[in-house]
Amino acid sequence: MTEPTAAASSGGSMTVGRMITLIIALIAFTIPWLINFPGLSPEGHRVLSVFLLAVVLWLTEAIPLHATAVLIIFLLILFISDRALIPLPEEYAPDAVSFGQYFATLADPILMLFLGGFVLANCASKYHLDKNLARVVLRPFGTSPIWIIFGLMLVTAVFSMFMSNTATAATMMAVVLPIIRTLPPGDRLAAGLALSIPFAANLGGIGTPIGTPPNAIAVSAMFEAGYDVGFFDWMMMMLPFVIVVMVAAWLMIGWFFRSDTKEIKLQIDSKFNLEPAAIIFYVTFAVTVLLWMTEALHGMASTMVGFLPVVVLISTGVFTTKDMQSIQWHVLWLMAGGIALGAGVRHSGLDQWMIGLVDWEQVGTLLLVALLSIISIILSTFISNTATANLIVPLGLTLAASSGVAISPVEAGVFIAVSCSLAMALPVSTPPNAIAYSTGVFSTRNMMIMGAMIGVVGWVIFIQFAPLVWDALGLMPEVTPQ
Amino acid sequence: MNQVLVLCIEDEQEVRDAILRDLEPFAEHFQVEAAETADAAREVLQEALARKDKLGLVLCDHLLPGQSGVDFLVELKKDERTAVARKVLITGQASLEDTVKAVNEAGLDSYIAKPWKREELQEIVVKQLTEFVLGNVEELLPYVSVLDGPRLLEEVGRRKADK
Known part of the structure; x- marks a missing residue:
């Protein structure tokens, strides 16, 4: 392939495939207006x-993912808000959600948490903190290939807990590529080094609520x-298992791609930027992370803390107006679309109705858990992880809340x-995979082999084993009355 | 599908074949075309632009039958569709005056003196195409394996976040 094929990058051009997809989307949209589903409210029909x-649109990416997101918000306002174009029947109208609340999803608290993460990440890249830290942290790991892979995975995972997985993977691949070029041609170790980065980025993203958008969508829906x-609660639950799976992945990569090369020379010249603006950024970064970790002590919600770097770095001019334009707003808006859709699904009772279609008490807990996780893995292997979470989270949470379900x-x-x-078995599964593959x-x-193996190990550890530990240690958060 | 065109203009067949041989590693990712004269090159270019391809790099000899290489490069610089293309002169016979004109009026990016070494030419092509791709192409990943990978990846890191 020499040039992008994604519809998103080809501007306004209209291919036959895209046209057919849009027609299918339109038909899907029309069905609930024509067919009356018993037990589903009029509002539910519209949300359906x-x-x-x-x-259809998130599965096919016929229009950019975030375009679908804003379309969702707009349609919900047009059809089920208190200012709906076609008003809901009289008896439902008083319950209609204010249209402003759907717009407000674009500034949902969880998005502020992410915005803080973006601002920190953009500054890290601006002052080359990421690259310099990577080199410093790699230094103690010596020259032995297996330990260098360990070091690379550790650095990548820690970065991707706080920065975007994609940006981390790209930066780290840029560090690794010159190392790979020093290896003799055909050395299997090259593949091991290159694969360690995306897998560590994907796994590291699990570690915090801002590690990757699906986490934030889940946290928002749980709230x-x-x-x-909280930030710390999530880390307490996830981090120990992230470490376990990371170690397993490291051993598998190290063993699978072992070679005769016994020594790797690292280029480790790191020069930290020490101008005042950079120092303001370092301090802000440290304070923000510290506050995120200590929510229990000061009671400031992580979403509130997330706004701190935004305010401080913009006020001090460290984060400039030009930098603001480089924020990945489309990612935030994609999440907003998911949050709006989730809200609409919940308010209209569509979730209850869809879940009521199956008698879940007849389905064993194990099967249920497997169903939820495997549908998510399969979907997100092929489509965007965020879009998957946007679609599955609202239904999954309602399902778990219904009676007779043991999770x-x-x-x-x-x-x-x-x-x-x-889901990391294919180059298209996640952006870090695509970057490494390039x-x-x-x-x-x-x-495929390594990704599938790590996926299976991860599934066993996170889905089957972790809940036992959480229950035993009482790490499961209780319901907080709102 | 929009491609990036690499255009090589050289009237002597042996030399042209040598350049094309050195450009072989790029043929999988770029549309590599060769022409004998500026007129022939213009024809190839018009076809490519009609297909919505972009001109990425011109490797041009100076002494050609008809229009000179430097004059052709100046013409490319003036056309807004080809102004951003990277321009390289491969020649042994350009006078100082011609060379100054190429730098000042065509925005010459690099100069390869004949005879050249394979590695030297490829290094210049990688550098120039990397510059072009960074400034003019949205999707950088397809070029990581053939151009300056670390530079492209750093830019990807700056541009991208999770989808």
């Missing part, structure tokens, strides 16, 4: 049509359901979010 449209999972909404949210991150250092087969 938006939901079906979202499924709506009455469970307040809690927190578990359901965590399972879905983690499953999205565990170097041409390893084959798709290499990635």
